[in-house]
Amino acid sequence: MSLFAASLITFTLTIGALFTYLAIKSRDLLKATIFSAAQSATYALIFFLLMAPDIVLAYIAVAIGIYTVILLYIISKTERYEEVES
Amino acid sequence: MNFEIFLQLYGYLALMVIMVISLYGIVRGASLIKKLIALTIFGDTANALIIFLGFKFGEIYPPVLPTLKPTLEDIAWFVSTAVDPVPQCLVITAVVINMAITMFLAFLVIQIYRLYGTTMVKKIAKLKG
Amino acid sequence: MKTKDVVIGITTAILLLVIAIAIILGGTGWTPLTEIRLLAKFYLENCFNLFDKNYWAASPEAVSAMLWDYRGIDTYYETAVFFLAVISGVALFRIAEVKVGAISSMRRELGLSIIVKTVTRIAFPLIITVSASVALHGHLTPGGGFQSGSMMAVAFLTAIAAFSRYFIEENLKLTKDNFLTLRSVGLITIAILALAPILAGSIALMQNQAKPWSSTPSFPEALGILWTAGSIFYYNLAEFLTVGAGFTLLFLLISIPEEEFRRILRL
Amino acid sequence: MWEVVNQLFLYIGMALIVVGALCDLIGALGLLRFPNFFVRIHAATVGVIGGAVYPLFGLTLIAFACDFLGYWRWLFASGSFITAIIIMFTAPAGSHALARGSHRGRVPVEPKVCDFLEEDKGRS
Amino acid sequence: MSVEELVRTLIIAITPIFCVAVALYTVRIIKGPTPSDMALAIDCLTYDVCFFMALLAVYFKAPFLIVCSICLALWTYIFSVYLAKYLERRELGE
Amino acid sequence: MSRILSFLATFLLLFVVFIIASASISPMDIVLGLITSVIVAAFSSTLLIKEAPTKVFNVIRWAWAIAYFFYYFLIIEPKCHWDVVKRILHPKMPIKPGIVRVPYDVKSDYTITAVACSITNTPGTVVVDVDEEGKKYYVHWIDVKATDPKVCHEMISKTFEKYLRRVFD
Amino acid sequence: MTWTNYIAGLAALQPFLAIFAAFALPLISLLAKRRQIWECFTLTILLINFALSLIVFYYMYNFSCKPLLYAFGSWPPPIGIVYTIDRGASLIGLLINGLVLTAMIFSIRYMEHEGGTQWYYTLMLGFEAGMLGCVYTGDIFNLFVMLEVMSISAYGLVAFRRETHEAVEAAIKYAIVGSVATTIYFIAVIFAYGSFGTLNMADLALKLKDSTLPITGPPIGDILIGSTVFLTLAFWALSLKAAIAPNHFWLPDAHPAAPSPISALLSGIMVKVAIFALMRYMLTIFKGTIPTFPVVELLNYTLITMGVLSTILGSTLMLVQRDIKRLIAYGTILNIGYIAMGVGLANLSGLVASLFHIVNHAIGKALLFMAAGAYIHVTGSRDLDELTGVGRRMPFTTAAYLVGALALAGAPPLSCFMSKLLLFKAYLESGWLAPLVVVIVLTSVFALMGYLKVFYHVYAKQPTRDISSVKEAPTLMVVPLLVLASLCIVLGIAAPIIVDNVIVPGALSLLNTQDYVLAAQEAAKLIMEGG
Known part of the structure; x- marks a missing residue:
């Protein structure tokens, strides 16, 4: 792990934390889905930088692809907005 | 070296923060779909945590031997540079398992919407009586 | 509601603190690491060691070797988890076969625009070929059964999005029963491969190469020119079919129109 | 002969990568500055085609010239080439699909000079 | 300067540019008024990450890492197509 | 005839793709590539090339x-x-x-x-x-x-x- | 290779075979569309598994005093995954196999009007495999995988009646909570690997004693912190799976919502599997090995507290239920409390009581749920007010129910009385914890009132509606009930013999870290030397 890769990991993790926060906060579930896809992309880069090509392959397929698609399916079949609690 | 320690600790800290945020989402999410999203993030963060355990400073390389006719030097070089393959093996298993559970939960959420007409936790509790 | 938020915040923060302090105090090893753990070193040293074949898995990829040889039974049951999830989904969405012709002729415009359709038509075989390439080199390069299987599912998923789910059933002549069959065949192949050493007289399930302490017929390292890394190649191939078919099956099920279900469940 | 070709490949590839990085930056800037979704697609095209496809072709050229990668440079070359081709095929289809979906999903087209699609749809 | 040093220096030199671009895309993803904008920004982001992964594979001299970028490109396509389909109609399977 | 031609065209295309994807021309890859291309081409040739497969050989x-x-x-x-x-x-x-x-x-x-x-x-x-x-x-x-x-x-x-x-x- | 390895192989074959059959069942259901064929297939596999576990049980109790080790892929312990089968594990394995077999026979008629039974049987096979794997395994990560196999089939089975509202709702609650728990367990595994550098249970136990198996070397991190975090997180996750209060909240929804045979399995044996895994960690591996920081003792006291809490909660909440299955499900929380109290004592007498109570409660609870299932099958309702008087028309079922209820409440000659007596005795001997016996007695009384309330409604109360069309349940449903009821009686009457010959050796083997570790060491040494 060189300094170069370590600083990249730091940068990427920060963005990932930001996206997680937004995904949890967002009331629009479609936006939350997209945020979680972005978060997955950052995680994929982290796994890549940590030298785990096998995981990157599996993780990209699962997190960017399957999760997002299945969440889109759910949202299209159910409802898009989370109701604000009174 | 100090800077590297700082970077590693920062990594752990960021992962912890993500984990806490997602746990909060699981517990307090108003919608089942939000809980599902938080759950996936939580599982992924646990996976990232174990990969963090397997890395090391110095020259590193993926745990794949790049030749089919290795000499002893090749193997020695491989052992000294490759990262830890055990966490990777565990994480692949865990990724698949998390994915399987998420798929099933997705099916359940759709079914619950068919029956109750909503995915809000509170409303479901109210409808259940 | 505010107090509950605070309570949850504090409890989760305590979890954060406990784990973070445990890591910082060295619960998981010194920081920063410059060496890997000895067990991992053993795997790395022996997974493709031509000079000491007692502990080898015949696969130069350490992760594949671990997945299908050293810790093979984990992967077997992991496949079972995925299988059971699919079966649970099928049980939840159990449905008589949708009348294909009726619905697709009823709706005039299916799928996306012609551009996406044509791109998908080109991409479909190419993606399957690339994924097959990843699967067939699973024991040599990164990737393996699950990864390549999910890549194969990309092809079917694009087909579902760009055309419609009826496209797979009508044009490719693949129904969900076919996928279920394909999946079962793949899984049974995995199970038989795992059971093969027993049938050959060993006592170890999922044994790949014969060991000095368990000298029974082992899987051949290579079929002629084809390096198969013992059984890992076959496992990857079977898992490739299994995962691809499983994903496609699930997405075929989930993309059944909602009206159909409401009619069947009488809601 | 091969030396010269290799050097040529190397420099062309590096130039393409530098151009690609700049395109990335400019595309991102454009994505920020432009007023609505449909105009942003153009900036995104700069980001994708200029920022990913060109540098990947450049990387293919570099991989041919990189002796230090040894035998495996063919894998680099083929990998980046296939990625470039895939992006080249799929990116336009993806952004076209997004544009069509957004237009049907009533994403605003303002500011605009003319919108014939809206007119034609209204007529039929 | 040898070829290796040249290429590695180049990669290190353009990494900050890449990071700035990613940060700008992130800003767009956060600001994006409509889901379409966000999806567009994510498309760009992931395609750039794709290219960057290929680049880093050269930097790390690890040939096997290049497969990741192929996979990422494929799944990004799926993502945008499904989002487009969601925006276009209610049932995704038709 | 046209079906055979389209099959052949698809097969050749897929074979080339396989070889590029695996980045080697060792006998093993060629054999695997042939088998894979035949299988994939068998069920996707009509998808890829609908009419006039002779164009591919032009x-x-x-x-x-x-x-x-x-x-x-x-x-x-x-x-x-x-x-x-x-x-x-x-x-x-x-x-x-x-x-x-x-x-x-x-x-x-x-x-x-x-x-x-x-x-x-x-x-x-x-x-x-x-x-x-x-x-x-x-x-x-x-x-x-x-x-x-x-x-x-x-x-x-x-x-x-x-x-x-x-x-x- | 010696004869013993074959026996261990038979144990390892059980989950493997069950999953294999689960893989094959969808294909069979596509080829042959008759449900009799699926049932015969499942029944055959379960019978084979039962026979195998019987052989293993017999061998373990008669010929082997040491744990047996089975190495998958013939990889010795620290390298590969091993199954470690000691007497306790073989006992629980036999229990699992027997109960699943009974539930399967019961479901043949119970599920006759349901569609999609092939998926039901597939999930059931997967469920059995998961539970068996959890019990036999000797690898902490493999335990995670097997927990998931068990859990996901449980979620699928709970949601099997997809058109009933509460089933789907309970399943989703259960699935979210359960997957959080398993993820937390995974984080625990991360810590174990991080600080110990191994995934093998015996190796963990060895490393705590400054020794090691070959290859893995000394621990990497601070084992004190590492094992504290590992144990705490694993304890929390497993206590959630075992539904010990305050982590019980998912159980009263999930268990009644499943089809009755599945409720019997969930309540009867699945929660016990989690408790068994907990016993493995707290009593076999980490027992008294960290002198500087008493985390294990702390967790033991926590377990006792949680156990007391669950007994009180379970027994009081039982009394106010209107739903027959929900009432029985609260009874599970109560009895899990007893078991947890016994485990928390961490000595032989407590463990003997717990182990015996596991067996008794598994059989009794399965019997109660199946009897309730028979009522529901015949009348089609779960409300106690609608079940009034049906018991008179169903004499065998009601007799079996009465036996089960009395046994669970602790009536003297029946099975649970004996285990409760043992627990009572263990607490009396335990010094300052002795006042807790009051809890045991008091909650038993509450439980008796709860169960007799059901009996009163079903048998004694005047029927509020016409019950002349009600007939005795089909033979295939009554036979399992009677078998279980007679087992309750036999276990009660022959309790001294059974405790001496079966339970005490099992408990001893669970407490015997020495032998557990020795088996792994021998296997590693034998194989490493190439012999």
Whole structure:
């Protein structure tokens, strides 16, 4: 792990934390889905930088692809907005 | 070296923060779909945590031997540079398992919407009586 | 509601603190690491060691070797988890076969625009070929059964999005029963491969190469020119079919129109 | 002969990568500055085609010239080439699909000079 | 300067540019008024990450890492197509 | 006959793709590639090549395709990029966006798609929708210079059609 | 290779075979569309598994006093995954196999009007495999995988009646909570690997004693912190799976919502599997090995507290239920409390009581749920008010129910009385914890009232509606009930013999870290030397 890769990991993790926060906060579930896809992309880069090509392959397929698609399916079949609690 | 320690600790800290945020989402999410999203993030963060355990400073390389006719030097070089393959093996298993559970939960959420007409936790509790 | 938020915040923060302090105090090893753990070193040293074949898995990829040889039974049951999830989904969405012709002729415009359709038509075989390439080199390069299987599912998923789910059933002549069959065949192949050493007289399930302490017929390292890394190649191939078919099956099920279900469940 | 070709490949590839990085930056800037979704697609095209496809072709050229990668440079070359081709095929289809979906999903087209699609749809 | 040093220096030199671009895309993803904008920004982001992964594979001299970028490109396509389909109609399977 | 030809064409294409994807020409890869390509081609040949498979074996078409590839990537793309980059960096952002009709005069699906992809891939123009019956694209143009379909065709898609008709039609 | 390895192989074959059959069942259901064929297939596999576990049980109790080790892929312990089968594990394995077999026979008629039974049987096979794997395994990560196999089939089975509202709702609650728990367990595994550098249970136990198996070397991190975090997180996750209060909240929804045979399995044996895994960690591996920081003792006291809490909660909430299955489900929380109290004592007498109570409660609870299932099958309702008087028309079922209820409440000659007596005795001997016996007695009384309330409604109360059309349940449903009821009686009457010959050796083997570790060491040494 060189300094170069370590600083990249730091940068990427920060963005990932930001996206997680937004995904949890967002009331629009479609936006939350997209945020979680972005978060997955950052995680994929982290796994890549940590030298785990096998995981990157599996993780990209699962997190960017399957999760997002299945969440889109759910949202299209159910409802898009989370109701604000009174 | 100090800077590297700082970077590693920062990594752990960021992962912890993500984990806490997602746990909060699981517990307090108003919608089942939000809980599902938080759950996936939580599982992924646990996976990232174990990969963090397997890395090391110095020259590193993926745990794949790049030749089919290795000499002893090749193997020695491989052992000294490759990262830890055990966490990777565990994480692949865990990724698949998390994915399987998420798929099933997705099916359940759709079914619950068919029956109750909503995915809000509170409303479901109210409808259940 | 505010107090509950605070309570949850504090409890989760305590979890954060406990784990973070445990890591910082060295619960998981010194920081920063410059060496890997000895067990991992053993795997790395022996997974493709031509000079000491007692502990080898015949696969130069350490992760594949671990997945299908050293810790093979984990992967077997992991496949079972995925299988059971699919079966649970099928049980939840159990449905008589949708009348294909009726619905697709009823709706005039299916799928996306012609551009996406044509791109998908080109991409479909190419993606399957690339994924097959990843699967067939699973024991040599990164990737393996699950990864390549999910890549194969990309092809079917694009087909579902760009055309419609009826496209797979009508044009490719693949129904969900076919996928279920394909999946079962793949899984049974995995199970038989795992059971093969027993049938050959060993006592170890999922044994790949014969060991000095368990000298029974082992899987051949290579079929002629084809390096198969013992059984890992076959496992990857079977898992490739299994995962691809499983994903496609699930997405075929989930993309059944909602009206159909409401009619069947009488809601 | 091969030396010269290799050097040529190397420099062309590096130039393409530098151009690609700049395109990335400019595309991102454009994505920020432009007023609505449909105009942003153009900036995104700069980001994708200029920022990913060109540098990947450049990387293919570099991989041919990189002796230090040894035998495996063919894998680099083929990998980046296939990625470039895939992006080249799929990116336009993806952004076209997004544009069509957004237009049907009533994403605003303002500011605009003319919108014939809206007119034609209204007529039929 | 040898070829290796040249290429590695180049990669290190353009990494900050890449990071700035990613940060700008992130800003767009956060600001994006409509889901379409966000999806567009994510498309760009992931395609750039794709290219960057290929680049880093050269930097790390690890040939096997290049497969990741192929996979990422494929799944990004799926993502945008499904989002487009969601925006276009209610049932995704038709 | 046409089915066999289309199978053969698909098979060859897939074989090349397999070899490129595995990046080696060892006997093992060739054997595996042959088997894979045969299996995949068997069920996707009708999907990939619907009519007139002889076109695939036409060398002149391939030559045109390669010529077009280089022409497109070396001349058209940089020009369009430069144009859009200028607009992005200009402090006032001189844009005049709008959706215009662009008629096309090509027949096969592949040509329509290739022209549309070419239009979309150049920054500054994006195909928003296709009208197959009216034979026109709806193109979002960053700088609407004309609204007349003829002129638009002239300015946006004429070159692409000229080349691509020779490749696919 | 010696004869013993074959026996261990038979144990390892059980989950493997069950999953294999689960893989094959969808294919069979596509080829042959008759449900009799699926049932015969499942029944055959379960019978084979039962026979195998019987052989293993017999061998373990008669010929082997040491744990047996089975190495998958013939990889010795620290390298590969091993199954470690000691007497306790073989006992629980036999229990699992027997109960699943009974539930399967019961479901043949119970599920006759349901569609999609092939998926039901597939999930059931997967469920059995998961539970068996959890019990036999000797690898902490493999335990995670097997927990998931068990859990996901449980979620699928709970949601099997997809058109009933509460089933789907309970399933989703259960699935979310359960997957959080398993993820937390995974984080625990991360810590174990991080600080110990191994995934093998015996190796963990060795490393705590400054020794090691070959290859893995000394621990990497601070084992004190590492094992504290590992144990705490694993304890929390497993206590959630075992539904010990306050982590019980998912159980009263999930268990009644499943089809009755599945409720019997969930309540009867699945929660016990989690408790068994907990016993493995707290009593076999980490027992008294960290002198500087008493985390294990702390967790033991926590377990006792949680156990007391669950007994009180379970027994009081039982009394106010209107739903027959929900009432029985609260009874599970109560009895899990007893078991947890016994485990928390961490000595032989407590463990003997717990182990015996596991067996008794599994059989009794399965019997109660199946009897309730028979009522529901015949009348089609779960409300106690609608079940009034049906018991008179169903004499065998009601007799079996009465036996089960009395046994669970702790009536003297029946099974649970004996285990409760043992627990009572263990607490009396335990010094300052002795006042807790009051809890045991008091909650038993409450439980008796709860169960007799059901009996009163079903048998004694005047029927509020016409019950003349009600007939005795089909033979295939009554036979399992009677078998279980007679087992309750036999276990009660022959309790001294059974405790001496079966339970005490099992408990001893669970407490015997020495032998557990020795088995792994021998296997590693034998194989490493190439013999």
